[in-house]
Amino acid sequence: MPPNQDPFLDRRTALALGLAALLAGCASAPAPRAPVAVGGPGRRAPAAPMAPTKPPLDLDPAEREAAVAQAMLLVNTPYTYGGNTPRGGFDCSGLIQYVIRQVSGENRLPRSTAQWAAASVPVPDEQMQRGDLVFFNTGAPFSHMGLYVGGEQFVHAPSTGGTVRKVSLDNRYFAARYMGARRVFAA
Structure with missing residues (x-):
């Protein structure tokens, strides 16, 4: 250890770095954290207005229930940043990519949360169906996602x-x- 260096500060720095890694989110690039005001706990915001920026995926609706079943089978699989397989673990968008690929056979699917948002169509909450995607702002718009x-x-x-x-x-x-x-x- 260099002279005049406090070993306690080294431990605090290591702990802070470890905690930061533990709190890392999805596979999307990290952004500065900013709170999102939507009216308080238990109240949801209206559906996001972002329109698809490329042709939206238009998968067979008969595969919805298979997607839900596949996602439920993956509950308790470990989180892994950048992960997209049950063996290697999943991040949020890798989970969705894996589930949709398993049920649709489609190989050219989005990878990041932002890419999924761009390749999908907004749905009013009252019209949500099993198999739809849900998006969250966990530091940036469309930075986290899941399968309804x-x-x-x-x-x-x-x-x-x-x-x-x-x-x-x-x-x-x-x-x-x-x-x-x-x-x-x-639909």
Whole structure:
């Protein structure tokens, strides 16, 4: 250790770096954290107005239930930044990519949350169906996503140290960051 260096500060720095890695989010590029005001805990924002920026995916609607079942089978799979397989773990967009690929056979799918948002169509909350995608602002618009499984629940890969899980859209954290639902399956 160099002279005059406090070993306590080294431990605090290592702890801070470890905590930052633990709290890392999805595969999208990190952005400065900014709170999103949507009316308080338990209240959801209106559906996001962003229109698709490329031709939206128009997958077979018969695959919706298979996507929900596939996502539910992956609950408890470990989170891995950049992960997109059950063996290697998942981040949020890797989970969606894997699920949709398994049920559709489609190989050219979006990877990042922003790419998924750009390749999907906004859906009003009252028209959400199982298999639709839900998006959140966890530091930047469309920075986190999950698959809606019905009953106001979605499946997602949360963050480092976590596992794929089913969570309520009314969860205090997610309700405050909710951006809306989007569709990749034909109506």
